[in-house]
Amino acid sequence: MRRRALVLAAIALAAAAPAAVAQSPGGIVRPGNERALTPIQLGAALYAGNCATCHGIAGHGIYSPQARAGVGDVHGEGPSLRDAGAQAADFYLRTGYMPLPRPGDQPKRSRVLFSEREVRALIAYVASLGTGPEVPVPHPEQGSLSEGLRLFTQHCAGCHQVVAQGGVVTGARVPPLKDATPVQIAEAVRIGPYLMPRFSERDITPAQLDSLVRYVLLTQHPPDRGGWGIGNIGPFPEGMVTWLLATFVLIATCMVIGRRLRS
Amino acid sequence: MKRVLLALLALINGLRRRKERIEAHEEAEREAPPIVPPGPPASRRAELAVAGLLFAAAVFAVGFMVVYAVGSIGSRTQLFGIALGGAFALLSAALITAAKHLVVEEEVEELYPEPESPEEQAAIAEIVEESGSRLTRKKLLITAGGVAGTAVGLAAITPALSLGPLLDTDELRDTPWRRGLRLIGEDGKPMFADQVEEETFYTAFPEHADHDLIGSPVVVVRLPPAQLKLPPERAQWAPLGIVAFSKICTHAGCAIALYRKPTFAPTQPRPALVCPCHYSTFDPATGGDVIFGPAGRALPQLPLVVGGDGVLRAGGNFSGQVGPSYGTVRSRRPT
Numbered sequence: 001m002r003r004r005a006l007v008l009a010a011i012a013l014a015a016a017a018p019a020a021v022a023q024s025p026g027g028i029v030r031p032g033n034e035r036a037l038t039p040i041q042l043g044a045a046l047y048a049g050n051c052a053t054c055h056g057i058a059g060h061g062i063y064s065p066q067a068r069a070g071v072g073d074v075h076g077e078g079p080s081l082r083d084a085g086a087q088a089a090d091f092y093l094r095t096g097y098m099p100l101p102r103p104g105d106q107p108k109r110s111r112v113l114f115s116e117r118e119v120r121a122l123i124a125y126v127a128s129l130g131t132g133p134e135v136p137v138p139h140p141e142q143g144s145l146s147e148g149l150r151l152f153t154q155h156c157a158g159c160h161q162v163v164a165q166g167g168v169v170t171g172a173r174v175p176p177l178k179d180a181t182p183v184q185i186a187e188a189v190r191i192g193p194y195l196m197p198r199f200s201e202r203d204i205t206p207a208q209l210d211s212l213v214r215y216v217l218l219t220q221h222p223p224d225r226g227g228w229g230i231g232n233i234g235p236f237p238e239g240m241v242t243w244l245l246a247t248f249v250l251i252a253t254c255m256v257i258g259r260r261l262r263s
Numbered sequence: 264m265k266r267v268l269l270a271l272l273a274l275i276n277g278l279r280r281r282k283e284r285i286e287a288h289e290e291a292e293r294e295a296p297p298i299v300p301p302g303p304p305a306s307r308r309a310e311l312a313v314a315g316l317l318f319a320a321a322v323f324a325v326g327f328m329v330v331y332a333v334g335s336i337g338s339r340t341q342l343f344g345i346a347l348g349g350a351f352a353l354l355s356a357a358l359i360t361a362a363k364h365l366v367v368e369e370e371v372e373e374l375y376p377e378p379e380s381p382e383e384q385a386a387i388a389e390i391v392e393e394s395g396s397r398l399t400r401k402k403l404l405i406t407a408g409g410v411a412g413t414a415v416g417l418a419a420i421t422p423a424l425s426l427g428p429l430l431d432t433d434e435l436r437d438t439p440w441r442r443g444l445r446l447i448g449e450d451g452k453p454m455f456a457d458q459v460e461e462e463t464f465y466t467a468f469p470e471h472a473d474h475d476l477i478g479s480p481v482v483v484v485r486l487p488p489a490q491l492k493l494p495p496e497r498a499q500w501a502p503l504g505i506v507a508f509s510k511i512c513t514h515a516g517c518a519i520a521l522y523r524k525p526t527f528a529p530t531q532p533r534p535a536l537v538c539p540c541h542y543s544t545f546d547p548a549t550g551g552d553v554i555f556g557p558a559g560r561a562l563p564q565l566p567l568v569v570g571g572d573g574v575l576r577a578g579g580n581f582s583g584q585v586g587p588s589y590g591t592v593r594s595r596r597p598t
Contacts, residue, residue, distance in 0.1 A: 063529060077530060104531075158521045169542065170537060171531070171532035171535075191526075192463070193526060194531065195531060195532065197462060197463045226341055256359060257359055
């Protein structure tokens with residue numbers, strides 16, 4: 001049975017291969033007759049050319065780190081996308097997290113190499129693979145900023161820092177959230193990309209999520225009075241830096257004013 | 264033009280008057296020498312410098328008022344700072360210059376007065392010397408004083424003994440967890456085993472207990488049972504793959520507020536509970552062992568059972584002492 005599935009997969013790949021010939025400079029494999037394809041056909045073709053290497057045929061995932069003989073050039077590895085849904089596909093594609101240069105790398109925000117039509121086709125294709133969640137629609141304007149700060153401090157600031165500038169945790173870099181859109185923030189909370197835990201609706205309700213998104217949007221454009229902001233981390237660090245610098249000025253002033261004791 | 268001429272005239276007049284003042288000064292000095300000689304007249308440059316600095320400070324202060332009054336100026340915060348800070352800096356520079364160059368300074372030594380009646384002082388000293396001591400039991404009094412001082416000192420430090428390792432420290436080991444106590448989530452509701460999902464983490468407390476006790480909070484995560492590698496004696500502690508650990512980091516007592524959850528375990532670091540303070544990282548699959556960071560001992564694990572109503576309950580107390588490490592609590596790092 002398994003062998004048969006593999007053979008079928010190989011045939012499917014071989015069928016996709018003639019269409020997936022044009023390798024663009026960005027590393028994206030596109031079908032030659034892209035305009036003529038329906039969105040779902042386009043999604044399938046793009047998936048076969050750019051995603052199946054790691055995520056397997058029809059989103060089954062590839063779990064063995066060893067290359068599998070007889071499955072074309074499938075040698076990478078990646079999780080199943082059967083129930084990832086439009087939510088995860090939208091997040092990973094629109095942030096440029098996917099396609100990943102090497103499986104095992106931490107995905108990082110980069111230029112989106114697919115066109116808008118291709119992204120939509122891929123999302124629709126991945127969503128059609130199983131019963132995954134839809135793309136969430138946050139309403140940050142309905143959220144409360146103070147509640148958002150409280151939730152962000154409780155759930156997110158341990159890694160992302162309270163000003164959402166990111167940092168490092170054991171085993172991963174924590175991305176800054178300065179470019180995250182409201183939809184991407186909501187998606188990330190529900191998905192938990194890479195090492196981030198995911199937060200179910202029991203942990204963070206949709207209304208709380210709105211507040212959280214609103215707070216993250218504030219950190220992207222903090223009220224700025226100009227000057228050296230020191231990362232907008234607040235008046236206490238600013239005061240500490242000021243005192244650190246002022247100490248030297250004060251000591252220099254003392255040396256100007258004072259006079260050595262004549263002994 | 265006319266104004267400029269007037270200003271020039273005023274300046275020349277001022278200079279002439281200044282010359283007259285200096286001459287008058289010298290004349291006065293010749294006539295009646297003062298107690299403290301007044302020193303040479305201040306240099307003109309210093310006087311001009313002080314006046315200039317003071318005027319400049321005034322200009323900056325006026326600038327502050329202007330910035331304050333005119334709302335349409337951009338970067339007001341910076342201009343406020345420059346104006347007010349500059350005014351103060353110039354003011355202090357003026358004062359420093361004045362102190363250095365304009366104020367008359369002279370150190371005058373004043374001798375102590377001679378003793379007024381040396382004979383009487385000598386007589387009193389002699390009386391004191393000859394009167395001797397009233398004490399007959401000097402040693403006893405010194406001993407008694409020493410005993411009292413020692414006893415009071417010991418009494419003062421006695422409470423510190425309750426912190427030490429020698430006496431009873433059960434109070435520190437005590438936690439509110441007892442066999443059969445239900446786990447209550449952060450929302451105040453009992454935690455049902457089938458509601459605990461993988462890839463995320465929860466905080467729970469014992470029912471009816473004070474949430475602020477160091478032994479109260481636990482962090483609950485669910486792992487695929489196949490991933491669990493608990494010690495054999497803890498095999499029954501993780502029903503359905505759900506494990507609970509003290510939320511207090513064994514290093515410095517911070518809350519374990521992070522859960523490292525790999526999206527795709529084969530290529531990413533394994534699940535771990537992480538303390539955000541110093542990134543002590545604990546492995547929930549092996550019973551809370553330290554896999555990274557400064558923590559010296561494993562996270563205490565709370566045995567769990569699922570009650571007949573499906574609610575998670577404690578199966579006993581923690582596997583080890585809860586809370587940060589100190590003294591004898593800190594043991595060797597498990598390898």
